[in-house]
Amino acid sequence: MTDLSKATDPTRRLYQLIADKVRALIQQGDYKEGSRLPPERDLAQQLGVSRPSLREALIALEIEGSVEIRMGSGVYVCSRALRRNPMPPSMGESPAELMQARGALEGAVIVLACVNATPKDWRGSQRASRPCAQTSPPGATCWNTTVNSMCALPR
Template sequence: MSVQFKQVETRRLYQQIADQIRELIERGGFDIGDRLPPERELAQQLGVSRPSLREALIALDVEGTVEIRSGSGVYVNSPPERSTRATAALGESPTELMQARAALEGTVVALACARVTPAALAQLRACVDGMRQEIGRRRTPLEFDRQFHLTIAEMSGNSVMQRLVVELFDDRHSPISTKLRSRYENMRTWNAALKEHEAILHAIEARDPLAAQAAMRSHLKASEHRWVGG
């Protein structure tokens, strides 16, 4: 008789750090309403980077263990019990997600520069114009942002890369990424993203793969910083 084993879940770094914070709350005797140590101090205690710590705190905020109050700190919302389950997976790490996008889309945009057509350029310009108009109306230009990146992926001529660009972009709808967006995205960050898209477009118009690659990676690195911080 064959034995079927349950697949072991690969735990993301933010889940592991969130479990450590939960243990710290328990050992430290924190009660409901107590504020946790400042971010810098907490990162040092746990021996982790501040972006990874922020992801873990967001995960705990999503599940209700802590409450993050802008400009005030992180407060215990529900003190954990010893039998508390491990932190659930809430999607890919936003930091790792943006790093993966930078690596992939840097290559994609370089390929796209060799396959520029008037129709593709017109579509990219329409995406940038659409972003500008939506921002002017103080509305989130997410769909134009998505279409800009997908159009470049289509221009590359590589269907596998195109599929991966779609999958990575759409992972921004995961619970952890959605929570980060709700906290840190605003018209100021979208205006910065618009200028970065314009730089990418200008490099593609010039058929300059090195400039386009640099502009794309700079954009996604800046997006990572705006999302999670350095």
């Protein structure tokens, strides 16, 4: 069992160290693209960390695009995790703060989009969601992809 809480880099938060370790396990081939990571309890025990700290690390990995967290299904490895990138930037005290800010902003953007959308915009959203729906596993949501694609549509 690894004890990441005794790491020597004072500039890195515990969730970042845990994310680094999970990323390294993926890059060394322990988990392949599209595969499901072990259940949270098992992975936390394997890494010698608490479940809340592991949860923060997984959220950070999801934000950077290395894993996808599917509610009720598990955490899955994305192709981006296999690329060897330099250390990702810090997300502040906790990725939960970033997720809260993102949730507040996205909610406001969606309200504005609904109020101001034209029939042409709605047709664009349907076009934008088709590729996601075709490549995603059954039951996956494509909302983020659709919203992001709509924001990029020419006016």
